Amino acid sequence: MIQTKSLYSLAKVLRSKNSGPFELTIDIIFDKEENYRVVKNSGIITNELICKLYNISVEEISGIIFYEPAMAIKITMKRPIDSGSIGDTDVYGAQQHAPLIEIQIPV
Amino acid sequence: MIEIKILSPCGILGYGFPKESFQRGLEKKPDVIAVDAGSTDAGPHKLGAGVGIVSKRAVKKDLELILAGGFDLKIPIIIGSAGGAGAKKHVEWTMEIIEEIIQEKKLFFKTAVIHADIEKEYVRNRLETNNLFPMKFVPQLTENDLEKTNNIVGQMGVEPIIEALENGAQLIVAGRAYDPSAFAAYPILKGFDPALAYHLGKILECGALCAEPGTTKDCIIGHLRKDHFIVEALNPIRKCYTTSVAGHTLYEKDHPYILHGPGIKLDLSECKFEQYSDSTVKVSGSEIEFPKQYTIKLEGAVKVAYRTLVIAGIRDPIMIENIEDIKEEVINQVQNYFDEIPTDEYQIIYHVYGKNGVMGIREPSKQISHELGIVIEAIASTQELANTICSAARSTMLHYGYEGRKSTAGNLAFLYSPSDIEFGPVYKFTLYHLINVDDPKELFPIEYFDLFNKEELKNDSN
Numbered sequence: 303m304i305q306t307k308s309l310y311s312l313a314k315v316l317r318s319k320n321s322g323p324f325e326l327t328i329d330i331i332f333d334k335e336e337n338y339r340v341v342k343n344s345g346i347i348t349n350e351l352i353c354k355l356y357n358i359s360v361e362e363i364s365g366i367i368f369y370e371p372a373m374a375i376k377i378t379m380k381r382p383i384d385s386g387s388i389g390d391t392d393v394y395g396a397q398q399h400a401p402l403i404e405i406q407i408p409v
Numbered sequence: 410m411i412e413i414k415i416l417s418p419c420g421i422l423g424y425g426f427p428k429e430s431f432q433r434g435l436e437k438k439p440d441v442i443a444v445d446a447g448s449t450d451a452g453p454h455k456l457g458a459g460v461g462i463v464s465k466r467a468v469k470k471d472l473e474l475i476l477a478g479g480f481d482l483k484i485p486i487i488i489g490s491a492g493g494a495g496a497k498k499h500v501e502w503t504m505e506i507i508e509e510i511i512q513e514k515k516l517f518f519k520t521a522v523i524h525a526d527i528e529k530e531y532v533r534n535r536l537e538t539n540n541l542f543p544m545k546f547v548p549q550l551t552e553n554d555l556e557k558t559n560n561i562v563g564q565m566g567v568e569p570i571i572e573a574l575e576n577g578a579q580l581i582v583a584g585r586a587y588d589p590s591a592f593a594a595y596p597i598l599k600g601f602d603p604a605l606a607y608h609l610g611k612i613l614e615c616g617a618l619c620a621e622p623g624t625t626k627d628c629i630i631g632h633l634r635k636d637h638f639i640v641e642a643l644n645p646i647r648k649c650y651t652t653s654v655a656g657h658t659l660y661e662k663d664h665p666y667i668l669h670g671p672g673i674k675l676d677l678s679e680c681k682f683e684q685y686s687d688s689t690v691k692v693s694g695s696e697i698e699f700p701k702q703y704t705i706k707l708e709g710a711v712k713v714a715y716r717t718l719v720i721a722g723i724r725d726p727i728m729i730e731n732i733e734d735i736k737e738e739v740i741n742q743v744q745n746y747f748d749e750i751p752t753d754e755y756q757i758i759y760h761v762y763g764k765n766g767v768m769g770i771r772e773p774s775k776q777i778s779h780e781l782g783i784v785i786e787a788i789a790s791t792q793e794l795a796n797t798i799c800s801a802a803r804s805t806m807l808h809y810g811y812e813g814r815k816s817t818a819g820n821l822a823f824l825y826s827p828s829d830i831e832f833g834p835v836y837k838f839t840l841y842h843l844i845n846v847d848d849p850k851e852l853f854p855i856e857y858f859d860l861f862n863k864e865e866l867k868n869d870s871n
Contacts, residue, residue, distance in 0.1 A: 314652060314656075315652075315656055319661045320449075320450060320661060321661050321662050321663040322544060322841060323449050323452070323453065323838045323841060324545070324546040324547050324838075324841060325546060325663055327661065327662065327663055329656065329659055331655075331659075333650075356771050356773075357770065357771055357773070364545060364546075364663055365663075367666075369659060369678075371677070371679075371680045371681065372652075372655030372658060372659060372665065372682070374655070374656060374659055376659055376664065378663045378664070381546070382769065382771060384547075384837065384838055385449070385450075385453070385838070386451070386453045386454060386837070386838075387453070387713075387835075387837040388713065388714060388758070388788050389769075390452075391766065391767060391768065392768075393450075393451060394451070397767050397768075398767075398768060398771070400767075400774075401768075401771070401773050
């Protein structure tokens with residue numbers, strides 16, 4: 303059986319925040335290079351996965367970008383409703399990371 | 410000059426900081442104190458309504474320390490995005506506080522005020538000539554929305570701030586500014602690498618959020634040198650690590666290493682983050698491009714409706730099980746009761762905490778809590794109608810006889826008496842657009858004052 307660990311346990315930081323009032327950005331940051339590599343090389347963090355977890359279409363994803371100097375992965379997407387407008391539920395976008403917590407990474 | 414030290418007291422002016430940290434910062438003889446006072450983070454309300462996000466008392470408490478510290482060291486003090494959103498009302502509010510402090514503490518500064526307000530006519534002209542470019546996922550502005558939009562601001566770059574510094578201003582109160590501008594202006598004026606200056610500014614603008622444990626409510630200092638900079642926390646309980654500083658570089662940005670600002674494109678793809686001492690981090694390798702076309706980002710907000718809301722708890726298990734049907738049926742009953750009010754004049758929105766209150770339609774979890782918190786909000790074209798609809802929805806849900814109900818005395822545990830809270834106007838961003846400009850300073854006029862003697866100064870360097 304393949305051993306897996308949750309993304310939450312591998313990452314040092316897993317957070318979400320507005321990047322401007324119309325976009326939401328998620329940062330996954332590692333403090334151990336082996337954890338960053340295992341997640342990056344797993345190929346699990348893809349548009350398809352993010353679409354499924356957030357119930358969005360691929361056009362709503364601005365990008366999934368790996369940033370070596372910070373051992374970080376950034377996922378930026380459209381906000382369902384712009385910050386503070388009628389119907390918005392998270393003005394700072396600060397609690398929208400949770401669907402990523404249980405992503406299982408083979409280790 | 411081989412090094413410029415930039416002291417950042419806190420992440421937002423008025424958030425507060427320990428005075429011991431600030432004192433430690435002053436002892437390091439900083440060359441400039443810079444602080445960011447604003448953001449779009451808290452939504453469109455601040456800009457639309459012309460109010461701040463922190464109290465006057467809190468801003469005054471912070472500014473008393475900052476102004477006295479800068480005055481003693483005879484160094485420039487730069488405030489970016491004054492008052493929260495950086496429009497005229499926000500700048501005036503900040504200036505009143507500063508004037509009070511200057512009078513009370515008998516301080517003298519040549520003070521520059523840089524305005525960031527944009528005329529509606531100017532924006533209309535841009536719209537009509539197809540020179541108004543929405544940011545990603547932003548709908549194009551409509552003439553109708555423009556008509557109702559208040560307080561339009563533009564995000565200034567370093568150029569207007571540099572002009573104020575060149576004209577001898579020691580205290581600079583800038584309206585809406587690109588967050589790093591307040592931090593990068595002084596070192597760029599002194600000939601330091603703009604790539605490093607902007608990158609350092611990006612890190613310092615949130616106070617000690619780039620340290621561990623991170624917070625916006627503490628001081629941080631940046632040492633900018635020829636080909637690198639050092640970030641140092643000023644509270645011994647916090648340390649800067651490569652992970653925390655590198656991590657902060659990508660904070661609240663759409664891209665981790667390409668950052669666009671007024672007249673700049675920062676490229677941090679080849680950056681190096683090194684542990685310099687056990688608590689400080691060295692950063693090098695930041696690069697910058699100056700696109701041929703200089704762009705300014707505009708922000709504007711419009712009042713769209715009024716809101717009234719009620720907060721209640723639900724503990725009965727049968728009620729919880731049936732909550733989706735009950736929500737729908739309450740809306741139906743309200744619409745039937747007020748059949749003389751067109752249904753497009755109001756909206757009833759539920760937020761159910763314990764189910765999907767935080768993520769709404771994006772919530773993947775099916776788990777439901779043993780108790781739910783419900784916010785029923787009514788949105789309408791007038792406050793009176795919002796109150797009316799909220800009251801009807803609240804009383805309908807309180808007494809609604811759902812199938813199998815046992816708790817027949819009432820369905821909601823109200824948090825307050827009275828239960829309904831009149832919220833006031835609701836805003837939305839209408840402008841989050843770029844425009845092209847020929848001159849980075851053309852939209853940002855500067856005035857100079859002697860606030861101790863309460864007089865306006867001529868625009869010269871004396």
